[in-house]
Amino acid sequence: MAQPLWSTKYLSTAQVAQALGVGVSTVKRWVDEGLLPANRTPGGHRKLLLADVLRLLRSGQLPGVDITALGAADLPSTERLRRRLTEALERGDARTVQRIVLGSYRSGLALEVLADEVVAPAMHQIGHDWEAGRLDVYEEHRGTQAIAAALFALKALLEKTALRSMPVALGGAPEGDWTLLPSLLAELILMDLGWKVVNLGPNTPLASFRKAITEIRPKLVWISASHGLESPAVQEQLLRLAEEVEQRRSTVIFGGRGFVPEFQQRLGPGKFGRCLADLAHLAKSLHPLPARPRRGRPPKKARRRRNPSTS
Ligand code: B12
Numbered sequence: 001m002a003q004p005l006w007s008t009k010y011l012s013t014a015q016v017a018q019a020l021g022v023g024v025s026t027v028k029r030w031v032d033e034g035l036l037p038a039n040r041t042p043g044g045h046r047k048l049l050l051a052d053v054l055r056l057l058r059s060g061q062l063p064g065v066d067i068t069a070l071g072a073a074d075l076p077s078t079e080r081l082r083r084r085l086t087e088a089l090e091r092g093d094a095r096t097v098q099r100i101v102l103g104s105y106r107s108g109l110a111l112e113v114l115a116d117e118v119v120a121p122a123m124h125q126i127g128h129d130w131e132a133g134r135l136d137v138y139e140e141h142r143g144t145q146a147i148a149a150a151l152f153a154l155k156a157l158l159e160k161t162a163l164r165s166m167p168v169a170l171g172g173a174p175e176g177d178w179t180l181l182p183s184l185l186a187e188l189i190l191m192d193l194g195w196k197v198v199n200l201g202p203n204t205p206l207a208s209f210r211k212a213i214t215e216i217r218p219k220l221v222w223i224s225a226s227h228g229l230e231s232p233a234v235q236e237q238l239l240r241l242a243e244e245v246e247q248r249r250s251t252v253i254f255g256g257r258g259f260v261p262e263f264q265q266r267l268g269p270g271k272f273g274r275c276l277a278d279l280a281h282l283a284k285s286l287h288p289l290p291a292r293p294r295r296g297r298p299p300k301k302a303r304r305r306r307n308p309s310t311s
Contacts, residue, residue: 010039010047019053049160054108078109078117086122089143090135094150101150102157111192112280115185119147120275123181144181151184158191167287170212171222172200173256174234179226182256186222186279193283195220206237213245220286221245222279225258235263242271253282 013031017024031038031046036053038046081104088096104114126143129135169190172183180202187199198216200209213221229235238254245252254264255273264272273279 011050011053013038013046013048016048016053050106054106078113081109081114081118082121085118085147086125089122089126089146090129090139092139092142092146094146097146098150098153101147101154105154105157110280111185111189112275112277115189115276119181119185123147148180148184151181151188154188155184155191158188166194166196167219168198168216169195169220169222169283170198170200170216170218171220171224172204172209173202173224173226174209174229174238175203175205177225177227177258178202179224179256182224182226182276183222185276186224189276189280190220190283193280194287195283206234206241210241210244213241213248213250217248217250219250220283221250221252223252223254224256225254226256227258228260229258229263230260235266238263239266242267251282251286253279255279 011019013024013027016036017027020027027036027048028046030036031048036048038048038052041047081100085097085100087093088100100118101114104118105111123144126135126140130137130140171186173179183199183201187197190197198212198218200212209221209223223238223241229238242252242254252271253273254267254271255276255278259267259272273282
């Protein structure tokens with residue numbers, strides 16, 4: 001069987017042209033104009049990183065694209081991915097966990113779908129199995145380490161293809177909440193959508209959130225809580241923080257099962273997300289990805305927006 005193209009990481013302009021349904025000269029021009037970053041081989045040929053092409057595809061700006069030519073045809077359903085991931089997490093099979101995460105991304109699965117429909121339900125299942133006594137706590141911890149390692153590997157991949165001149169997003173979990181995954185997933189989703197991300201991670205005191213927001217001045221702030229935030233005093237402080245963020249003309253979004261329904265109501269509409277797709281939706285509305293390339297010359301704006309990494 002032919003190897004999927006994504007396993008090679010780099011694509012030729014001819015492969016990209018075939019997959020996108022455009023001429024080779026158009027792809028070359030997009031590269032030369034900086035719309036699609038590329039490297040050059042010693043022989044002067046342009047080589048494109050699959051992740052960059054997939055970013056354009058995931059943005060939904062390229063109708064009629066033959067994604068199968070990029071080797072993504074064999075992407076299993078999220079249901080099957082979830083089952084495979086759960087089994088690998090429960091066995092502590094970190095290599096398979098990494099293969100599932102990186103393979104899903106390279107196959108074009110949107111990261112918010114990976115988060116909401118694959119990773120979160122797999123972790124929920126692990127939580128249930130632990131509660132039911134089917135798993136020991138060490139198995140839950142080992143699974144958390146395995147998925148965190150895979151997500152950090154994905155982060156390293158995303159860093160290589162980060163866009164330039166990005167708006168800043170900042171977030172994390174409040175003090176007393178040690179959960180790592182929701183904010184790590186939020187970070188990856190935002191990076192993939194072209195944001196520069198400052199993830200403060202778990203257990204961040206609200207005073208430090210406030211200081212970071214003042215100093216870094218992000219355009220978007222997310223706060224994730226996984227463990228019940230029932231304390232009225234903490235809720236008050238969070239509401240005040242939300243007000244302060246808005247006074248700075250930034251946008252704030254809360255999410256996670258730790259935010260009790262009364263708090264969600266007090267937040268008001270649009271400030272609570274049930275899933276990370278809500279965060280992605282908000283991020284896209286605040287900072288749309290570069291416009292869909294036209295056939296022929298890309299708009300001047302796009303040329304200024306990205307610097308080609310061509311040598
Ligand atoms: C792994 C885990 C831990 C690990 C975390 C390790 C780590 N460093 O990350 C450890 C061992 C630390 C842990 C400890 C505890 N845990 Co725990 N844990 C879990 C478990 C199994 C998975 C959590 C996870 O990572 N999920 C994956 C994420 C991606 O999914 P998610 O949290 O559901 O997030 C989704 C949405 O909520 C939303 N979302 C989340 N954040 C955000 C943010 C924004 C902006 C938006 C828009 C959306 C959004 O989108 C996400 C993706 O769909 C859950 C089980 C479960 N059902 O979730 C229990 C769970 C969260 N833990 C629970 C409990 C009770 C505890 C402990 C109190 C246990 C104890 N007695 O000590 C402690 C508390 C520790 C603390 N204060 O932090 C309960 C929480 C109940 C509650 N609502 O309060 C759960 C639900 C298990 C259960 N069924 O009882 N836990």
